[in-house]
Amino acid sequence: MEKQKSVAVVGGGLVGAMNACYLSSRGFKVDLYEARQDIRTMEIVRGRSINLALSCRGRQALKKVGLEDQVVKDGIPMYARMIHDLNGTLRPIPYGKSDQYIMSVDRRKLNETLLTAAEERPDVTLHFQHKLISCDLEKGKLSFKMNGGADVEVTTDLIMGNDGAYSAIRKHMVKRPRFNYSQEYIPHGYMELTVPPHNGEFAMAINYLHIWPRNEYMMIALPNQDKSFTLTLFMPFDMFDQIKTGDDVMRFFMEKFPDSVPLIGEESLKETYFKLPPLPLVSVKCSPYHVSDKAVIMGDAAHAMVPFYGQGMNCGFEDCLVFDEIMEELGNDLSKVLPEFSVVRSPDAHAICDLAMYNYIEMRESVNSRWFLMRKKVDACLHAIMPRVFIPLYTMVSFSRIRYHVVINKAKKQDVLVDNSIQALMALTAVGGGYLAAVAISRHFNINSITDWIHNMADQILK
């Protein structure tokens, strides 16, 4: 019998905990190391996080490890964007067909569910308060500092780096020869605020992702299980910097997001705004994701992205699923699986990073334009006519597992198709206009009908 392989999962966030489940199912002896303490035993979790929107890819990954139902029962479906115009008008724009939705889920709760699920699997041990100090990726060696102070040395068959956007494992990869890497900060930062329940009920329509698009900046809101909403304000840092006092905050919100002020509450708004500084948003791309047959990175460690497509977690979860599919295909041979994972996954991760950056403009600006609304309708119409051939971009990203890089290529082709259709429509309109003009002229010159007139012309020429 083959010796059981060991894996050290570095990071006990969403992707790390999910990988612990997957790798246990594949027969690995799993040790998961997390620098912070066990969030299941913490009263308050420090640090903020953008709300999570679970969609198809994430659900598929949860399903394969048998956790979809458990997670979904605590989620809140969001069927459409709800646009809050400056004058208070509300406009819903559906995400897809009437039965398609993304789901607001609680990050902490989801992380706890995954950790508990991992812990219940065979051969999984969770080690909290273990901070990575050094590692040798080629040799599979890691050393951690325990909270108590003792150092722990580990040698393992596989290092699974799931330690987030500022990954320590990736920092070791960046130093290696011919490793491609980029980190890009956008000019916008984000800040979280809260809309509490009003009279024990949700203060706004529940099944929507609320958006206040103001072109240069925007605010969004996602519903929580406790009937509150978490608001996130995205704005350039230099605009945040200009708001210095409670009065500045009130003036800004009354002018730009007037309908939100009574929902948040004046006092709460003034207080929360200055509690924590706005946080930066980074997009990270790199390749390859592996070192020989010994180490691999996934999730934000491999591809942190701006949060505007709601795909950060979904892509991270899909990483686990794709890795598992490749393990299946290549018979668990890590010397083949790791390079294959890099080849297969990096173009897709690069693509969703780009799409997220693109949606950053769409969410705060394009949704305000009539062209955007018309385009959404044209897309829905074409999708209804040719459901397999024409699939709207948002649908491909959020409601399918079409590879992200294929999504981009397909979307480009579809754009050409739509442009041509619109041109054809305009040409028809022009012909129609020409026809009307011709009728007018024929009446003026006392010619009975336009066809008579054309026949006359043709006769003259051909005779």
Add this chain to the structure above:
Amino acid sequence: MEKQKSVAVVGGGLVGAMNACYLSSRGFKVDLYEARQDIRTMEIVRGRSINLALSCRGRQALKKVGLEDQVVKDGIPMYARMIHDLNGTLRPIPYGKSDQYIMSVDRRKLNETLLTAAEERPDVTLHFQHKLISCDLEKGKLSFKMNGGADVEVTTDLIMGNDGAYSAIRKHMVKRPRFNYSQEYIPHGYMELTVPPHNGEFAMAINYLHIWPRNEYMMIALPNQDKSFTLTLFMPFDMFDQIKTGDDVMRFFMEKFPDSVPLIGEESLKETYFKLPPLPLVSVKCSPYHVSDKAVIMGDAAHAMVPFYGQGMNCGFEDCLVFDEIMEELGNDLSKVLPEFSVVRSPDAHAICDLAMYNYIEMRESVNSRWFLMRKKVDACLHAIMPRVFIPLYTMVSFSRIRYHVVINKAKKQDVLVDNSIQALMALTAVGGGYLAAVAISRHFNINSITDWIHNMADQILK
């Protein structure tokens, strides 16, 4: 009187040595720290370097510190590319007008000239064999390990990071919040070979940059003062890997670069090929280039680029010149100069990194196409007609100080102009063709002339 300001220049390569000259002229007390020993006292300089092609920007920067004449007198002008086709045909393609040239210069000699010039300036001290161990960019603190073993602690008004593509100063910047950074390795590596003098003379035409473009890979050669040529072979790493024996080398060169084999010499070729492994080529972009009023990076530390536009050194030298121009403009106020340098210079450096990547394809592939040759002629023709309005891309990059990012925008507009001109030409050709066809038809139908025929037609319609 104002207290004299101090600067620690980290790196004694081309850009560091030039900055020592510039900053001395601006009244700084300059200490330059270089990790390696003084190249002026070394017999053989380890490590290889791609040949240098000095052009307008580099010369302007040298000129302002009074070193242009001294450097240029040892250079060899190159007026054109000399294309070596597979069948041995030689085809020159000029770089610009008949009096425009780029200049092959010896990296070591140039570095020595700059170090000696720096040393002769007031208040400049060179410290060799000082390796940077740690630094605090915000506080202007550096510590170096001397070769002997003692540590040197330095506190300075300005840290000038000129320590190359793998810059230690930049590594400290990458860790700072909201610092944008990317490193991209191309699939190609490079290897240097030599064509020695033949019978005491240059073995090939001297005043050219020789190119063997083979689409997927290429070889180039630049003339040296000692009548040798330095050859550089650029090829994907996996192609390098496939050549394993002396016989493989000979087979490859005889098949792909047959005319170069007698020039290099069989024995020398086989020996040199395996002496050192091919080296990687990296493109580095980042921003900003400064930390408060205390630290700034320039040259490869700020923007390493692939070598295909011959602008790495020229851009680095221009950095020094631009910095000096901003110092002049803003009265040496570092708290204003450093942010301004980042704002002004990073879009230009990003642009030339992109252009260099673009030329990577042009040099090995496009030069083989008839379209490319026609385009070069069209460009030269348009430039002759409108010398200020239309300037060929290569001319803007190599023979002007037009800002690199402006070069890209201007080149794009010019491309549209050329495309439209060519379309107009084709339309004229089509009209001409149509005319000929009409004449043929009119003869066939016994109509005397085409104008008669058109007039006949018109009469029929209008009557």
